[in-house]
Amino acid sequence: MDRPAPPAQPELEREFSERIAADERIEPRDWMPDGYRATLVRQIAQHAHSEIVGMQPEGNWITRAPSLRRKAILVAKVQDEAGHGLYLYSAAETLGADRSRLLDLLHEGRQKYSTIFNYPATSWADVAAIGWLVDGAAIMNQVPLTRCSYGPYARAMTRVCKEESFHQRQGFEAMSVLAKGTSAQRRMAQDALDRWWWPALMMFGPPDGQSPNSAQSMAWGIKRFSNDELRQRFVDATVPQAEHLGLQIPDPQLHRDGEHYRTGEIDWTEFQEVMRGNGPCNRQRLAARVRAHEDGAWVREAAAAYAEKHPAAA
Amino acid sequence: MTSPLWEVFVRSRRGLSHTHVGSLRAPDAHMALRNARDVYTRRQEGTSIWVVPSSQIVASSPQEKDSFFDPAGDKPYRHPTFYDVPEGLTHL
Amino acid sequence: MTVSPLPEVDAPADLDVSAYALRLGDDALVLAQQLCTWAARAPELEQDVALLNLALDLLGQARSLLSYAGSREGRDRSEDDLAFLRDEPGFVNALLMEVDGGDFARTMARQLYASAHAVLLWSSLHESADEQLAGIAGKAVKEAAYHLDHARSWVVRLGDGTAESARRMQVGLDELWPYTFELFEIDPLISRLTARGVVADPALLEPRWRSIVSDVVGEATLRLPESTWRPTGGRSGRHTEGFGYLLAEMQHLHRSHPGASW
Ligand SMILES: [Fe+2]
Ligand SMILES: [Fe+2]
Numbered sequence: 319m320d321r322p323a324p325p326a327q328p329e330l331e332r333e334f335s336e337r338i339a340a341d342e343r344i345e346p347r348d349w350m351p352d353g354y355r356a357t358l359v360r361q362i363a364q365h366a367h368s369e370i371v372g373m374q375p376e377g378n379w380i381t382r383a384p385s386l387r388r389k390a391i392l393v394a395k396v397q398d399e400a401g402h403g404l405y406l407y408s409a410a411e412t413l414g415a416d417r418s419r420l421l422d423l424l425h426e427g428r429q430k431y432s433t434i435f436n437y438p439a440t441s442w443a444d445v446a447a448i449g450w451l452v453d454g455a456a457i458m459n460q461v462p463l464t465r466c467s468y469g470p471y472a473r474a475m476t477r478v479c480k481e482e483s484f485h486q487r488q489g490f491e492a493m494s495v496l497a498k499g500t501s502a503q504r505r506m507a508q509d510a511l512d513r514w515w516w517p518a519l520m521m522f523g524p525p526d527g528q529s530p531n532s533a534q535s536m537a538w539g540i541k542r543f544s545n546d547e548l549r550q551r552f553v554d555a556t557v558p559q560a561e562h563l564g565l566q567i568p569d570p571q572l573h574r575d576g577e578h579y580r581t582g583e584i585d586w587t588e589f590q591e592v593m594r595g596n597g598p599c600n601r602q603r604l605a606a607r608v609r610a611h612e613d614g615a616w617v618r619e620a621a622a623a624y625a626e627k628h629p630a631a632a
Numbered sequence: 633m634t635s636p637l638w639e640v641f642v643r644s645r646r647g648l649s650h651t652h653v654g655s656l657r658a659p660d661a662h663m664a665l666r667n668a669r670d671v672y673t674r675r676q677e678g679t680s681i682w683v684v685p686s687s688q689i690v691a692s693s694p695q696e697k698d699s700f701f702d703p704a705g706d707k708p709y710r711h712p713t714f715y716d717v718p719e720g721l722t723h724l
Numbered sequence: 725m726t727v728s729p730l731p732e733v734d735a736p737a738d739l740d741v742s743a744y745a746l747r748l749g750d751d752a753l754v755l756a757q758q759l760c761t762w763a764a765r766a767p768e769l770e771q772d773v774a775l776l777n778l779a780l781d782l783l784g785q786a787r788s789l790l791s792y793a794g795s796r797e798g799r800d801r802s803e804d805d806l807a808f809l810r811d812e813p814g815f816v817n818a819l820l821m822e823v824d825g826g827d828f829a830r831t832m833a834r835q836l837y838a839s840a841h842a843v844l845l846w847s848s849l850h851e852s853a854d855e856q857l858a859g860i861a862g863k864a865v866k867e868a869a870y871h872l873d874h875a876r877s878w879v880v881r882l883g884d885g886t887a888e889s890a891r892r893m894q895v896g897l898d899e900l901w902p903y904t905f906e907l908f909e910i911d912p913l914i915s916r917l918t919a920r921g922v923v924a925d926p927a928l929l930e931p932r933w934r935s936i937v938s939d940v941v942g943e944a945t946l947r948l949p950e951s952t953w954r955p956t957g958g959r960s961g962r963h964t965e966g967f968g969y970l971l972a973e974m975q976h977l978h979r980s981h982p983g984a985s986w
Binding site: 380389390394615620 | 764772784981986
């Protein structure tokens, strides 16, 4: 039977736009503009990279966790992040990308991951602060993505968000134990908040005026809220939590403004520097990723060789 | 060196059908099933798992959607709501 | 996350049962600690998830066993007291669990030896005269069966993969083999508990363990190692040099804040 001739380009574009306008999902085999595909691949890949590089700062503390309960929670959390990376690489693959190619781009420094993971986790309280603030900010960013116009990304994010909620809670719980603990523990908690607060605010990306791709992503239904909107939501949600903990947000200009909290100026030059590779841990994180990948090459080769020798292995 | 891609379907509990949950990479079927167990059922999400090589999935094309799915649109008599039921009668 | 049910017992102190639970708890804890070092550096993402699953199962077992050991000791020590406040001579894990995990092949060799032993041990303890141990065993035996399946899958793939992977897998099996003898040792504690029906005779487990392991090694097209060297001492607190580093890393934070809660 003859296949119907593929519809002409304008027809396809019209269908795509109508779908976006009707808030319907785009699925892998649908026609989509090249820019839409490329934007998604880049965003999903960088999101996936962030999940797996993000295992490092907390992963460092698993072997040192101060109680067996905390150790188990941290293992489960770090493990989830590996799972998130995997869900996201899978979503990127539905767009024709290939995981090993995307990993190469990460390892060659040609694709980025979230700047937040280039800061060191030097005390146990950092593990708590990461869960509370970093996962908290990630959830703010990710919940709207469950309604992203691209179906596989939206579905992956639904799964991620479901798992993510325990991450923030365990972080907040660990933080409140420290805040109510010995004076050394309280100092540790405050010090972690001091170091993670500003980098957490930067996780939402540059201010709206300087975020060149945002408008197009909004129009495509990939992004639902602007960087500044999401950042404001995070601040409004987090300030009362810090007050509850009895910890001081390291911002003398922080003040209430009606139902919002307004922060002082974010140091965007620091953000740019970390983006450029000059954060405290950029080199270390990337080197650890590359080493894991290279050290594992012989294992992956062995598994492939075995599969070839035993095609029916099941 | 890239392992093949597998699609994962999980039956969340008895009485429900297997539902597509995502994909993963594995060198062979044995490992794919085990990886699926570890990746997709850590929170008791499943009672049974299928894995299928992604390359084995045959999918309808969005371009064929008119000839595939539109013809079903004009057959309302397939649905029970098409028929009038006299008021007061039950078990129909 | 699911926390394994911690036994709540009012049973009277029983130093033998406590000492035995401590051995098993230390085995699980030390092996979990070793697997945790793979976080964020597994050969592929799927194995990051899989290895941490194994670690979580073992950590759950360790917590149940250490809590139980504490409760039958009569000294009111918690799982954390036992995990973080004992020095090396107080630990009674088998040496197999503490020696360096090395590369992925060596890690899988240890997983094979340890999980084949665990499957047999837990299924025998399921019938233990000690109800709490039998209960812990009921859950642990299912976990161990999966761990064995995981280890078998990898030992076979590495053994029958490339020349390089076969070489590494054989080295891993060879280097850890001497440490397996300790798993089947009989000392006065084991004799007393065997007589009470709490523990199955280790001599009965050994041939079955050997047959599981040699089947896997055969399928992997590798050689079953041999060794006249049979290092021992873990069960009586005599450890390897490296063990101090493992404990230092695991315990330093807890010990730096005496009495603190986390
Ligand atoms: Fe995540
Ligand atoms: Fe998270």
